Amino acid sequence: MKTNTNTQYLEKLISEGEHIHQDFKFAISDARKIAKSLSAFANTEGGRLLVGVKDNGKIAGVRSEEELYMIEAAANLYCRPEVELDTRIYHVDGKDVLEVQVNESQQKPIYALDEENRPWAYVRIKDENILANPIHLNIWKHDRAEKDVVMTYTQREQQVLTILQQHAPLTLGQCSRLTHMSRKQISRLLADFIRFGLVEQRFVEHTFYFQLKDSE
Known part of the structure; x- marks a missing residue:
């Protein structure tokens, strides 16, 4: 010391x-x-x-x-x-x-x-x-893999981005319900969106919210 x-x-x-x-x-x-x-x-x-x-x-x-x-x-x-x-x-x-x-x-x-x-x-x-929430864990998992992340852009991805555009900020649970996806599925997608700079998470009143990057 x-x-x-x-x-x-x-x-x-x-x-x-x-x-x-x-x-x-x-x-x-x-x-x-x-x-x-x-x-x-x-x-x-x-x-x-x-x-x-x-x-x-x-x-x-x-x-x-x-x-x-x-x-x-x-x-x-x-x-x-x-x-x-x-x-x-x-x-x-x-x-x-x-x-x-x-x-x-x-x-x-x-x-x-x-x-x-x-x-x-x-x-x-x-x-x-x-x-830490499941999104943090998914981001860290990808970071540890030390390889480029290839993200597909299908109707599913478009659905998530559209819902965020229309209803954000949303909690993880709200994202899951509105997209009819499991928390595990939506967590992976949100983590990928955050890594690509499309989505950001904010912490307000002890709750994580998600919204499109640079949205008001």
């Missing part, structure tokens, strides 16, 4: 508040909950945890070395595959703040294991960790 005395840099980070790349943690008491944050950062654009910082930005300090062990356990035991961390300690006014840097993964999805060891993938949206 690295030690950093650049308190000005830390203060700058804290002044940014919580956002897509940063999360404050007053204390670490559950490694599995931290695994969700690590999964979300790794599956999105990377980010950092600042441990020992309250939600309002006030420095409380890390309470014990146990918190570091819990973070390591979250990365090594409760993330699949394991997540690599870059950690450093800041000393500020007699208190320690732990910075945990997580890089964006090149092998998405990174899953977090719950209490029953079931794997769940998360994404980071604004300052929240959100459960």
